[in-house]
Amino acid sequence: MQKNGNGTGGWVDVERGLVSREAFTSDDVYRQEMSRIFDRTWIYLAHESEIPSPGDYAVRQLGSAPVIVVRDDGGQIRVMLNSCRHRGTKLCRADAGRIDNITCPFHGWTYQRGGALITTGFDHHFPDGTDFSELGLVHAPRVDSFHGLIFACWEPDVIDLTDYLGDIGWYLTAFFDRTPDGMEVLAPPHRWRTRANWKIGSLNFIGDRQHTATTHIGPSTLDQDRSIRDGFRKARQDSFHVVTDEGHGCTLTYLALGMPAKSYDTHAEALQPLYEQSLEPDQVAMLHHLRVSVGTIFPNLSFIESQAGSGEKAVILRLWQPVSGTEMEVLSWVFAEREATAEYKDRVLRNGFHNFGAAGVFEQDDMELWASATAASDNPIARRHPYSFQTSLRYLDAPAEDHKWPGRAHRPADTEVAQFHFMRRWDALMQSNR
Amino acid sequence: MNGNRSGTAVGDAEYMEIQRFLYQEAALLDRRDYRGWLGLLTDDINYRVTIQQVRPAEEAVQRFCIVDEEADSLTLRVEQLADPHLTHAENPPTLTRRFLSNFDIAYGTAPDSYGVVANLLVYRNRTTGPEAGFYVGVRLDVLRRIDGALKIANRCVDLDETVLRDSTLSILL
Numbered sequence: 125m126q127k128n129g130n131g132t133g134g135w136v137d138v139e140r141g142l143v144s145r146e147a148f149t150s151d152d153v154y155r156q157e158m159s160r161i162f163d164r165t166w167i168y169l170a171h172e173s174e175i176p177s178p179g180d181y182a183v184r185q186l187g188s189a190p191v192i193v194v195r196d197d198g199g200q201i202r203v204m205l206n207s208c209r210h211r212g213t214k215l216c217r218a219d220a221g222r223i224d225n226i227t228c229p230f231h232g233w234t235y236q237r238g239g240a241l242i243t244t245g246f247d248h249h250f251p252d253g254t255d256f257s258e259l260g261l262v263h264a265p266r267v268d269s270f271h272g273l274i275f276a277c278w279e280p281d282v283i284d285l286t287d288y289l290g291d292i293g294w295y296l297t298a299f300f301d302r303t304p305d306g307m308e309v310l311a312p313p314h315r316w317r318t319r320a321n322w323k324i325g326s327l328n329f330i331g332d333r334q335h336t337a338t339t340h341i342g343p344s345t346l347d348q349d350r351s352i353r354d355g356f357r358k359a360r361q362d363s364f365h366v367v368t369d370e371g372h373g374c375t376l377t378y379l380a381l382g383m384p385a386k387s388y389d390t391h392a393e394a395l396q397p398l399y400e401q402s403l404e405p406d407q408v409a410m411l412h413h414l415r416v417s418v419g420t421i422f423p424n425l426s427f428i429e430s431q432a433g434s435g436e437k438a439v440i441l442r443l444w445q446p447v448s449g450t451e452m453e454v455l456s457w458v459f460a461e462r463e464a465t466a467e468y469k470d471r472v473l474r475n476g477f478h479n480f481g482a483a484g485v486f487e488q489d490d491m492e493l494w495a496s497a498t499a500a501s502d503n504p505i506a507r508r509h510p511y512s513f514q515t516s517l518r519y520l521d522a523p524a525e526d527h528k529w530p531g532r533a534h535r536p537a538d539t540e541v542a543q544f545h546f547m548r549r550w551d552a553l554m555q556s557n558r
Numbered sequence: 559m560n561g562n563r564s565g566t567a568v569g570d571a572e573y574m575e576i577q578r579f580l581y582q583e584a585a586l587l588d589r590r591d592y593r594g595w596l597g598l599l600t601d602d603i604n605y606r607v608t609i610q611q612v613r614p615a616e617e618a619v620q621r622f623c624i625v626d627e628e629a630d631s632l633t634l635r636v637e638q639l640a641d642p643h644l645t646h647a648e649n650p651p652t653l654t655r656r657f658l659s660n661f662d663i664a665y666g667t668a669p670d671s672y673g674v675v676a677n678l679l680v681y682r683n684r685t686t687g688p689e690a691g692f693y694v695g696v697r698l699d700v701l702r703r704i705d706g707a708l709k710i711a712n713r714c715v716d717l718d719e720t721v722l723r724d725s726t727l728s729i730l731l
């Protein structure tokens with residue numbers, strides 16, 4: 125199967141639960157993804173705590189273009205193309221740092237850190253009437269943040285970020301804005317390149333419970349905490365996928381809701397009253413029972429909240445940055461509540477990257493198998509045979525009736541319903557955004 | 559780390575003994591004798607690997623850990639690599655060859671301890687994919703003599719990396 129042949133011209137066969145391997149290997153598809161999705165929708169760039177003071181910047185990727193994410197003199201976050209208006213030189217050549225004015229090293233055009241042109245150095249040679257205010261750095265037309273999570277978009281007419289996030293915002297709030305001071309990034313992001321298509325990451329985090337026992341046989345076998353495994357078993361019927369219209373989703377794994385609250389020691393005692401101050405009672409109840417949650421914000425931002433130790437929760441944010449049809453760069457940040465003690469943050473950080481960092485004991489097996497899937501699919505013979513998402517089909521149109529929180533919920537949580545939901549949204553955008 | 563070095567270089571006999579110990583340790587890791595390697599560590603081992611962010615030259619280098627383990631978590635990591643049924647990243651295994659050089663060995667500040675600085679170069683051939691490359695960095699070890707035998711009490715590997723270009727790190731350095 126190249127495209128699906130069902131007349132829509134897409135890569136996803138909705139009726140049969142199949143997706144063309146071309147979608148996971150082709151550089152042509154990658155280029156179309158850049159123009160039809162990544163340059164037209166909200167993309168995550170950074171967390172506000174990474175650039176706390178005026179002049180602090182980070183260089184990140186907004187769709188197909190590298191950008192400077194900087195805090196200007198007024199404390200506003202600006203997102204600007206990292207390229208001089210004169211002859212295109214890269215202006216910030218480090219990954220992060222602090223800038224005052226930005227002077228291009230090539231010919232000396234100088235900009236304020238908010239992007240306005242101060243001087244070209246040769247203003248007197250320009251034609252009379254030149255409007256130098258139009259020669260500032262190229263700004264992303266839309267920049268917004270959601271509880272400290274900075275997103276931007278090259279499309280001026282895109283819907284508001286809050287509307288874009290929609291129902292998934294309720295869950296994101298419970299992970300990223302659950303105390304009065306909010307969350308902070310604990311260290312620079314771990315970064316690595318992997319020869320795998322970026323969508324495998326998004327799919328893995330939106331809801332792939334089928335991979336955990338086999339891919340992660342190492343950590344799950346070596347985990348000696350029987351109570352956690354017993355809890356997992358009891359939790360199975362109370363776990364579910366949540367999906368939303370924009371293609372976002374998450375998977376919530378619970379201890380059985382009927383179990384006494386204290387039977388599972390998830391969050392630090394000192395933080396729990398702070399959650400109650402900041403969140404709705406239902407969000408607190410969710411966190412209180414949560415064993416582990418993973419999710420994906422369409423297209424390429426994912427998160428995981430997992431047990432770091434008894435009474436500790438590591439919150440990880442993950443970006444799957446496409447490099448080509450068969451390669452991505454991964455960025456991974458660890459977060460904790462600002463109010464937490466330094467010792468707590470240190471334990472969360474260390475445990476967070478023990479499991480999910482650039483040498484993570486979960487990550488290393490994921491990456492090996494994702495790269496192997498991409499390599500083995502990247503040939504014309506393999507591409508005749510689509511990937512199967514067939515364990516989604518029986519459940520797609522049957523959301524859980526008793527779900528009282530935002531989004532559509534699907535049980536059980538070991539189907540591919542959230543993943544196929546993501547691929548349908550992806551395909552719809554690829555077909556419509558021509 | 560420098561706080562663990564006295565500034566007094568060891569004599570030739572100890573220099574040779576410590577080099578021989580570290581070469582044997584490297585050979586053991588190249589043979590993937592992971593459980594044997596665990597036997598070379600003290601109970602209070604701290605094992606770290608750091609990389610850095612690309613920052614302007616005017617700013618101080620900012621290193622951060624990608625691995626930071628003590629005995630419990632390091633043992634879990636090693637047990638996963640040591641059992642072919644528990645790892646995909648290392649089954650089939652990565653072929654490695656470790657090279658150590660530029661030794662600077664001093665007495666430690668604690669009794670019966672040594673501070674070792676050495677350059678590390680590890681060739682890695684990830685046999686399941688097209689990747690082959692090197693990990694390069696400086697390694698700072700604290701060794702301790704316990705009942706006459708040298709043990710590794712502290713290891714910090716500062717890699718000359720900002721982005722791991724060959725996927726995740728699944729070997730020991």
